[in-house]
Amino acid sequence: MKLKWMQILLFVVCTYFSNAQLQLNGAGATFPYVIYSKWFDVYKQKTGIQINYQSIGSGGGIRQIIEGTVDFGGTDGPMTDQQLEDVKQKQGTGVFHIPMVMGAVVVTYNLPEVGPDLKLTPDVLANIFLGKITKWNDSRIVEINPERTMPNKPIVVVHRSDGSGTTYIFVDYLCKVSEEWNTKVGRGTSVNWPLGLGGKGNEGVTGTVKQMDGAIGYVEMAYAVKNNLPYASIRNKEGVFVKPTIESVTKAAQYEAKYMPADYRVSITNSAGKDSYPISGFTWLLVYERYRNKEKGKALVNFLQWALTEGQKYAPELLYAPLPPDLQKMCLKTVKKIQVK
Numbered sequence: 259m260k261l262k263w264m265q266i267l268l269f270v271v272c273t274y275f276s277n278a279q280l281q282l283n284g285a286g287a288t289f290p291y292v293i294y295s296k297w298f299d300v301y302k303q304k305t306g307i308q309i310n311y312q313s314i315g316s317g318g319g320i321r322q323i324i325e326g327t328v329d330f331g332g333t334d335g336p337m338t339d340q341q342l343e344d345v346k347q348k349q350g351t352g353v354f355h356i357p358m359v360m361g362a363v364v365v366t367y368n369l370p371e372v373g374p375d376l377k378l379t380p381d382v383l384a385n386i387f388l389g390k391i392t393k394w395n396d397s398r399i400v401e402i403n404p405e406r407t408m409p410n411k412p413i414v415v416v417h418r419s420d421g422s423g424t425t426y427i428f429v430d431y432l433c434k435v436s437e438e439w440n441t442k443v444g445r446g447t448s449v450n451w452p453l454g455l456g457g458k459g460n461e462g463v464t465g466t467v468k469q470m471d472g473a474i475g476y477v478e479m480a481y482a483v484k485n486n487l488p489y490a491s492i493r494n495k496e497g498v499f500v501k502p503t504i505e506s507v508t509k510a511a512q513y514e515a516k517y518m519p520a521d522y523r524v525s526i527t528n529s530a531g532k533d534s535y536p537i538s539g540f541t542w543l544l545v546y547e548r549y550r551n552k553e554k555g556k557a558l559v560n561f562l563q564w565a566l567t568e569g570q571k572y573a574p575e576l577l578y579a580p581l582p583p584d585l586q587k588m589c590l591k592t593v594k595k596i597q598v599k
Contacts (some may be wrong), residue, residue, distance in 0.1 A: 282557060294311055
């Protein structure tokens with residue numbers, strides 16, 4: 259009996275140290291960086307597998323998955339048909355978009371005299387980022403915030419300077435609510451901004467807003483909360499001012515998930531439902547359909563299966579919304595399709 263337990267212990271130790279030598283490398287979106295860091299740390303403690311992730315923005319993650327310099331990418335804006343074709347041409351395989359969690363892009367601002375719970379409508383928000391509303395005491399902002407005294411301060415617009423899925427979610431929303439924005443600026447992980455200061459990553463935008471009196475920007479909710487920055491309630495499609503919360507993001511996803519395409523490339527911005535927060539989005543891991551490195555492929559599949567099940571419990575405490583159960587099951591079926599040679 260003692261020998262048997264020694265054999266089991268030896269097997270566990272050998273397996274752990276074998277895994278410890280295996281590293282998976284990824285890069286991409288800053289939006290999910292907070293939960294990814296948690297997942298990778300917990301998973302390493304469980305398995306010994308080291309997962310390195312560079313928070314360089316969705317645009318960078320897509321570029322690296324196309325070039326084959328990473329084992330997986332991260333993005334909050336789905337790849338285009340042309341980008342998917344580029345992967346096939348360069349890597350000889352396709353790419354799966356695997357939704358991991360959902361989150362809110364919040365409109366954060368630096369107005370100490372105003373405090374939290376500023377209200378903004380879609381048209382006002384679009385006009386601020388178009389440069390048509392330039393003062394905080396503009397009558398259009400005052401009208402929707404009658405209980406507050408808005409200061410006579412210039413509005414300092416802050417946006418991402420790098421290719422960003424957070425940007426994609428934000429401008430995708432603006433395209434849906436503003437024809438002028440849709441025509442003049444459009445959507446993408448990077449756009450030609452009409453005005454404003456650029457910050458690299460969610461971290462860069464958060465830092466700039468925090469330093470600039472009168473600033474307004476957009477970041478993933480966890481970054482605003484972590485930095486004690488207020489964020490606005492946005493009037494949704496049903497005419498209701500909704501705060502960004504895990505519950506209001508889940509409501510947005512539940513409605514749109516009914517129409518989920520097979521490749522998961524879906525937008526949940528400006529979703530219907532009176533309780534839906536309108537600037538919500540999925541974040542995806544980009545994984546190859548086929549892996550030539552058997553060990554890495556198996557390790558990535560095992561991690562995805564863990565993250566889509568047990569890993570989801572970490573989402574709420576980090577201000578992300580876990581995937582609905584039905585969507586988790588759909589994603590697990592897709593993960594099983596990953597080929598490991």
